[in-house]
Amino acid sequence: MSEEKLELFEVFVRSKRGLDHRHVGSLHAEDHQQALEYARDCYTRRSEGLSLWVVRSGDIVASQEDDSDSFYDPMDDKPYRHATYYQLPKEIKNM
Secondary structure, X not given: OOHHHOEEEEEEEEOOOOOOOEEEEEXXXXXXXXXXXXXXXXXXXXXXXXXEEEEEHHHOOOOOHHHHHHHHHHHXXXXXXXXXXXXXXXXXXXX
């Protein structure tokens, strides 16, 4: 198989119900299905995972650390978007 046809995928594993998926590594594959099979074989050999995600690396879009002030600053003037703004009813013990 020519490496030119292989795409880079990022692999995320959720180890237990209720936890977040965690990035565990990368791999090369022809398509999503093959990437999922490779991820299963490489990253869950010892039953470490309950759920797998594979994402084409080129499809991931991220903010840049240098832009964080301008990217997150507009949120500071909207306190109602924070959970601490709301009062919980007495019947609800925790959330």
